[in-house]
Amino acid sequence: QRLQEDLAAWEKHIWQFLQNWLNPKIESIEIETSGSTGKPKIVSHRKEYMCNSARMTCEALQLKKHTTVLLCLPAQKISGMMMIARSIVNKMDLYCIRPSSNPLGEIHDKDKFDLAAFTPTQLFEVDKDSKKLKRLEKINKLLIGGEGMPPTLLNILQKLSNSAYATFGMTETISHIALRKLNGKDAADWFTTIGSIAVHTDERNCLIIEA
DSSP states (O other), rough: HHHHHOOHHHHHHHHHHHHHHHHHOOOEEEEESSTTTOOOOEEEEEEEHHHHOOOOOOHHTTTTTOOEEEOOOTTTTTEEEEHHHHHHHOOEEEHHHOSSSOOSSSSTTTTOOOEEEEEEGGTTTTGGOOOOHHHTTTTEEEOOOSSSOOOHHHHHHOOOOSEEEEEEEEETTTEEEEEEEETTTTSSSSOOTTTTTTEEEEEOOEEEEEE
């Protein structure tokens, strides 16, 4: 109880998620949607489905156990929750910092990570700060999502020596269901679904996702 009282607001969100995740009496996690496609609402995801999603991402990115993960996204949202879930499921080491619009300013030059996820806003004008750009390149694999990709940011990511991926997904799909490689020899112009997920359109031309 004393520990929880001493935590910052962003740390309490991580604490609460872990409390719910580790409680065997709680089968589902409730999450509020972002509101980007309509009025924000609460959706509920079973932990076993979140584990399945986490495994598919780890397999798609070929993430090994005991590698390092940077969490700079809010843990009360699906993006942050799934970074924690992936770390637990794949037994990776999670390094947590305060979510902000400038996460690269919160880490050290010597820090190296195997995986991190950002929104495009968090990487705004990273090309104008050589120190931040070097820190970004020390992250082996980057996930970029949550909003549209500005052309200027895409140009920056395409020049990086590490691996950058755009993500396609939402709260309702337990974060991303498809990835698009943005740089390197295997860069693509399209998204590819991960794991056993399949997509098609119905008679209304609406996207149907089978997971």
